[in-house]
Structure formats: C-alpha cells, structure tokens
Amino acid sequence: MRRKDREVTDPVRIREIIAACDCCRLGLCDGDRAYIVPLDFGFVENQGRYAFYFHGAQEGRKIDLIRKTGWAAFEMDCGHEWVLGETAQQTTSRFQSVMGGGPVTLVETEEEKRRGLLAIMAHVTGRDRWEIGRAALEKTQVFRLDVEELTCKVHP
Numbered sequence: 001m002r003r004k005d006r007e008v009t010d011p012v013r014i015r016e017i018i019a020a021c022d023c024c025r026l027g028l029c030d031g032d033r034a035y036i037v038p039l040d041f042g043f044v045e046n047q048g049r050y051a052f053y054f055h056g057a058q059e060g061r062k063i064d065l066i067r068k069t070g071w072a073a074f075e076m077d078c079g080h081e082w083v084l085g086e087t088a089q090q091t092t093s094r095f096q097s098v099m100g101g102g103p104v105t106l107v108e109t110e111e112e113k114r115r116g117l118l119a120i121m122a123h124v125t126g127r128d129r130w131e132i133g134r135a136a137l138e139k140t141q142v143f144r145l146d147v148e149e150l151t152c153k154v155h156p
Ligand SMILES: Cc1cc2nc3c(=O)[nH]c(=O)nc-3n(C[C@H](O)[C@H](O)[C@H](O)COP(=O)(O)OP(=O)(O)OC[C@H]3O[C@@H](n4cnc5c(N)ncnc54)[C@H](O)[C@@H]3O)c2cc1C
Pocket: 023, 037, 038, 039, 040, 041, 055, 056, 057, 059, 060, 061, 062, 063
C-alpha cells in the first residue's frame, strides 16, 4: 500500500471494520472483462482467517462465473463521509475499507448452507438464532469466499 500511514494491520480493528460493512462487492473475471456484483454477506473468522458467506438465486451471471473461475476479488467499505474544505484541494473523504481475494466455492451440504445463512443473518441483524427450513435451503444458493488476500485502509 503506497500510503502506509493509512494501512490497518491490527486484527481487532480489521474485524471491527468488516463487521461494520453492510455490503461486499465481488469482482469476478468474465473472459477479458471484469464483473462486479454487490451482495449482502456474513463471515466466520478463525484465528484471523476469514470466510465470507453469500446467498442468492441458483442461476445468473455471478453463479456462472463462480463455477467457471472459482476465484473472486472483494471490496467492502463503511464510514464514508465527505469532508468539505474551502478549496477543492482541502476537500477530501473519510473511509474505512477492506479489499482482497480468494477462492470462491458453491456450498453443497445442507449443514454448511445453514451455517452460511446464519452467518449472513447474524451480520445483518445482530441475532444468532433463526429457524431456516429445508425448503428455503433447497432453493437458495450459498457460496463461500475463503479469504487468502486481505488489506485494510482507513482515511481518518
Ligand atoms: C446493497 C446490495 C445488496 C445485495 N445483496 C444481495 C444478496 O445478498 N444476494 C443476491 O443474490 N443479490 C443481492 N443483491 C443484488 C445483486 O447485486 C445482483 O443484482 C443479483 O445477485 C443478481 O446477480 P447476477 O450476477 O446473478 O445477475 P443477473 O441476474 O444474471 O443479471 C446480469 C446482468 O444484470 C445487471 N445487474 C445485475 N445485478 C445488478 C445490480 N445490482 N445493479 C445493476 N445491474 C445489475 C448487470 O448488467 C449484469 O450483467 C444486492 C444488491 C445490492 C445493491
């Protein structure tokens, strides 16, 4: 990162920022083009290793590209705020953001689908316990990004 003064490496701070983000943008390769899709997400963390969970329809462009490439970049941000100055040069924006990438896989087992959906629900609502019926599991596609690359930047 060019601006080392803005890089965040503290794992506690990184987790706080991920928890505060309400949308994850996935970047997928589509031949020699890029495809970006915004999604709700949930996460599980184990000793600083993150898995992000997503859900959606079983068909569509992102699912086709996940099947084809098996890899995604991601970006999420929060705390965005314009700071208006007297001049254009003094005008800036505050932000907190996390970027990275990793292998992305369609989740097949009922057990992990439920775990993924509960992670999303917990992130969105702050509540851990939800009933998720078998019919909902069957018609929902859940997929998981295992984060291999992650950087975090804050403009205070
Ligand atoms: C904040 C936010 C959260 C979302 N959360 C979820 C989620 O958790 N799960 C989920 O499945 N979807 C979510 N969506 C919708 C998501 O962005 C996609 O629209 C949806 O997942 C379909 O993607 P697809 O690749 O299957 O598109 P397709 O239905 O296959 O459509 C392909 C084409 O439609 C256009 N398109 C697709 N999505 C969008 C879009 N969002 N805006 C403008 N044009 C678009 C593009 O041109 C794309 O090439 C969210 C959207 C937003 C903005």
